[in-house]
Amino acid sequence: MSTKIPVLIVGGGGCGLSAANFLADHGVDYLLVERHAGTSTIPKAHYLNQRTMAIYRQHGLDAQMIEQGAPLEKFGQIRWITTLSGEADMDARVVHEMEAFGGGSLRETYARAGALLPVKLPQHRLEPILREHAERRSPGAVRFRHEMKSFRDEGDRIVAQIFDATTGETSTVEAQYMIAADGGRGVGAAVGVQMHGRPSQLNVTTAYFTADLSPWWREGTLITHLLNPYNPEMSTNLIEMGPTWGKHCEEWVLHFPPGDPVQVDQTKVVPRIREVLGLPELVVDLHHVTNWTLESLMADRYRVGRVLLAGDAVHRQPPTVGLGLNTGIQDAHNLAWKLAAVLSGQADDSLLDTYEAERLPIGRQNVAWAVSAASHHQALLEAIGLGHRTPQHLRAANFDAYFDTSPMGETVRARAREMFATHRGGCQAHDMELGFSYEDGALTPDGTPEPARAPLRDVYHPVTRPGHVLPHAWIERDGKRLSTLDLPGPETTLVLITGPEGEAAWRRSAARTGQTFGVDIVVAGIGEGAEFADVEGRWAKLRQMSGTGAVLVRPDQHIAWRCPDLPDNPEEELSIAVAQVLPPALTPALT
Template identity: 40%
Template sequence: MTDLEVPVLIVGGGGAGLTASMTLSTLGVDSLLVSALPTTSTLPKAHVLNQRAMEIFTEVGVAPEIYKRSTPAENMQATGWYAGLAGSHEDYGRKLGELEAWGGGYVDPDYVAASPCRTCNLPQIRLEPLLKDHAEKLNPGKLRFNHELIDLTQDADGVTATIRDKDADTTYRVRSQYLIAADGGRTVGKLVGVAMNGPRDLMKMVSVHMTADLSPWATDDHVLIRWLVNPDFGGSFSGVLVPMGPNHWGPASEEWVFHMQYATDDPDAMAEGKILQRMAATLGIPESVPTVHRISTWSLEGVIADKFREGRVFFAGDAAHRHPPTGGLGLTSAIHDVYNLSWKLAAVLAGRAGDALLDTYEAERKPVDQNNIDKSIANAMNHFTIDQALNLSHKKTAEENWAELTPLWHDGPTSADKRHAVNRAIASQTIEFHHHNVEFGYRYDSVAVVDDGSPAYVPLDPVRLYEPSTKPGHPLPHAFVERQGERLPLGALVHGGKFVVLAGVTGHAWIEAANKIAAENDIPLVAATVGVLNADLVDIRFSWMKNREISDSGVVLVRPDRYVAFRSMDGVDDPHAALRAALSQILATELR
């Protein structure tokens, strides 16, 4: 092969790398993706795709196929806790309690009001081939699997990478202006001297991917994740059971993944025979039921890269941060990383922005990713509150543990207190299954956000409650609007990497100024008034009116990643100067 030149080289073909490829393609940026692995993931791994991730996938055009293949909404309304799955005890498999999960299948009014997209569930083993196919359609011939990065050097103008084609056993060089490291931390970080730090080996987990008919025992159609609190084995983390489809979901799922916790130094976690024995005993089902496809061992950790940028190299996804899967924040964080980065790379490559804009990638994403790490660890640890409420213990006999559960289902003098204790413990799991302000309402603070001097945001609940706001640094509040009889979400106006200027019904001067600045500086931009009457966009459900926080003469400027970057509550004497100053700060360049 001859040497290649490309604006952006993407190293890694997982969720982060494939999303980067798709996003850059939709922004008109040429890229090449190389992956040392021969295929996409062969492990089920992550499976929850939150609302903001699905908004991104909608923008790049792959969301319809994901929704088609994923868990139906009615099969992912809740998560449940059970006294094991099956066994000889009369109360085996009985439900301890359940909790709505991530919007309850898109029926929670807060989730419906937040986004036109519902939370989705599709295991990575099934998701990544869809992403790969779509990325190849957008960027034909520019995705190369089994091509391994073996070296790179940087200079003032770009990155030179040496790639080995493992099939042909040949090497070639790629010259790029920027490189996105989405390789899970395997290679790039070591080559450029960026390390990952944080707590490691918090727990050792074993995952068994299997085909099994569990419908006789897993009978709740609406429950997605089953936490098996097995009294015979001491309580929580006896096992976590997750359906994998692929053609049916709920109890009818053909495939499942079963997760088990081990001590970090337990040698049994590496012994396949002992793992399968424990799984059969814990589940209480005949050993002939499951057909095992893959057993994987992994450690819970909470690590983050020292830097998200080193020269012209940017780190994203597992190459930038790794944390427990509790809460479904890993893959979605990776998707959000590259979405934040891609529009900035596009702006700099097009000459519309200065290099300093790229520094805001770390400034914005690293605090969010660190918060996601902290919350994921807290989510994992919080599951032990179930044991505490039930008063289960590994030190007790199976009979003693079962006796602790009896008051839940059979009335007695301690039943009311026990039931409410369990109720409270399960309600505390909303930090994982209703963490709407963490997964959707996260905010950015950098020079690419123009502070409007309004009071600091003080959340009603920093984890559970997303509060829509147009305060700079917040995500654009969702609202359906109509134009020429067509209904669309306001957020869709950014598609294709556009800035969006939204003014009140008397804010025409803002619109004129925005269009003039866009034309003079070649900035992709959409400007419109929004209101009920006499507006370019009709606020048909009055959602914008409820959340806009500006007057009829005010304005909101939205970045291409749907984040509010500038706001004026009212009109100003010189809207052209105000918008030009704001965009100049955001883009780190002096506009005309």
Template identity: 35%
Template structure:
């Protein structure tokens, strides 16, 4: 008997067990694709990382069936209205000015009350670090028979040929190696191994600034009386410790939220930071907050570099790069983790379609064409937001050149009337207004568009945004994300985007667009495409536009139709009826899926 050439054969090998890798495993399983996930680490992350989950990511998690689990552990809406800036925490408490709120700005929808955010998506943004999210994703991934998830298994080599990828995996628990043959390989290992082995280069700014994160347990409830609605707290110490830049940033980790959190991440920055000296870092953390005697239990120390890096190509043959393996951004805006999840959502439905024979292999090239420009824009937005932090001390009227007493006097103008108080408060309001670049970046988070061969353009001009970072303007123009609308069927309220859940195309026609529905259904049966088709509007329809939310945004007539891809982006649009909807839709699918006409 001939010896088996490979130890394991699987359609997709996923390298990396973080947000991008675990998301890919779940999505592929739900699409019926078998996969093997390997990661060098023995467990999910033991340190809090990447905590803001924006609306687009929460929509994806809803499609994956994990959104409710994440939201159950995440920050409550009332505890994540925004971000607060506070005076140092030392002294006698708020009555003496210590721990007093200096400024506040709504962020990521203000706890889902901002009309822009409510109108954009059925899913509120939430806050939960990967320390908690990764175990949720891992548990979900392991439930599917299509998936094998192997922690403490490390990719050590790979070779490509025209038909697939041969990988060598080291099992750290046994010391043995084995070979895996896959049709495709997803590199989601934060740039550790796959990119170099596949010959993918990274360009950009490396090691811009070293940062230290202290993961600690402490009771700050006596010091933060005005912080219960803040998801992050910037503590500004007017004493300006010499070895620190200005103070620290607090991020509650739960399980209770606001000032009652017991777990915290404390970010500090300054000269001579050294994660190898945890006790020294703890003392500096106390000094940053202005409470040198507070009782702190150190749970972990993370040292990392802020970088702005983009892969020159997100694909090399049959190897695809996702998440931090393809792009690294500064932490401003929380774009890193969210982009990783969204990379997977773009790629996995395409892989499933190609592996099932429903699409041509060239469809996979659109992953790079679509996601790389989005991540380039993320890097630019994040970098711009990082630099907008400058001027904070000036806006507050404090300076390391002033005495501690002078700095406290400047800060008291924010809660006590006095000469120059109105001017100082307005100066801070102006500075906070610039922070909307980071905390109201709805168009960056949600409104990004795709322009590729998997999008059928309709010749209409691209809308000119009022602000291309902050303001999302819904549109059904091909390439745009499908606008959100609540509709009703049999008195049940559903989000229209649920039509795409489970990897489906969605054909949404107007009230008089039954010919589009019939054409789409016929084509789906011929091509064995996962597709849902419906008329939406008022009258005799499949879904009732009870709030007229879809009518306001659909940009088609009662006889027109919109075709939405499984990743929620509009792929084709017809403003009105056509003579032969079967022929028109067939041509659209041929372009989207890179196929010849169905027989």
């Protein structure tokens, strides 16, 4: 049997299933193959950041995630404690608490930055939602228990051999392009992609279990770091995994520290869980124990011929800051509209080269930031004498000093608070979520320098500079409230946002330019007297252009071009910008 399809997706995890939904919305047919029988049964990643939620909102995927996930008030804090309970002097002590990922006083700042707030939803609950939507949008296109055994790039197509584990049959698939979202399990190596960095930094054991912790659990915590005063091998962290959120959460994961003996003896896992938590009688139903390797790796290429790699196939990093899965989803988002443009004939194949030009630098930044945040957290704990590497004979004395009620104890805690505040680069990195930009790719730089960023990336400044994500502002038309981020979408090719004074001229130019290039350019005027009302006046403060200017926005909500004022020949300027975003096989005359 042989199947011909525009896009073959290899891998049915969060990245691959997201790509499937995005392609479907853009009207692109695909076939997704995944060797496993179903979606993940392990929680894995559990934080969907604000940029990712904006993407899922654009594709109508957000409602179930919000419904099933934890709202911000249920996870917007990080805690460092000794144990959950216990009778020893140092048990159940709170070392420090910190607002995180938009929680507490950060909520207002995050709410201003987007139409949706971040959501906590573990991967084993996210993937079924993505699969359900993909199967509904593209019946028969999502095939689990199907493994790609081999493939070759023949220059004008990919030819792959697909094994169906249910029937035992092998079929041939011919695709114009392949998205390798296989987690680095073979496609990258087969096409010569090399991963650079540290392939094996630490070995970690994760226990996934059910237990009733309601008598001791403090609601609103994303991660609880357990710092044992006596034994560094029992300093670990605990994370709730739903499906009920808060005090009555049923499922949990606990990450044991590197070097802990449970890595080689799983019979010790349940007793160690009880010991770490300070709950010797706790009833534990152990679901799964995973031994995994902490890596920090980056691919040297994202595209090789007709193979395009995404997600863990091109970047793998520590889970700190929650950038891993989010980066992969954003890879897929960047790639989907470009594949749609090329396959529909709107753009030349060279548009796909901009995928690597744009996403590889972001992947490199995110891997480096996650590594830095993880290292800093450990260094922070060591600096205050409570870390994993603190000599065992000093641990009890250091904890005694920390909780001492004397003036000197207050000094110790005050110094520690100053140091804990620097961890905001790991748990308040709002600018890492939203402030990244593409400096080269399917865009027209306007010559302005990249804005200065807060060193710890804890402050996000929205801008309309080309390459950046379109800033969020609430707008209204005919009584319906929208975000500016709702203007671009899968059903539109390009959106031209204008000021009220220049709206008419830009509409004429967009109509003629769109006709020349064979693309739809949707014009959205925002401001007094324009199509959309600027309901809070926020867009006028963020747009960084006059009332006659305009910004051109791509389907992935990134700004492609900015014109501060109405030029003498707006059609010519707009045409040049459109040709940069959607390079045609034969550039039309700009007349």
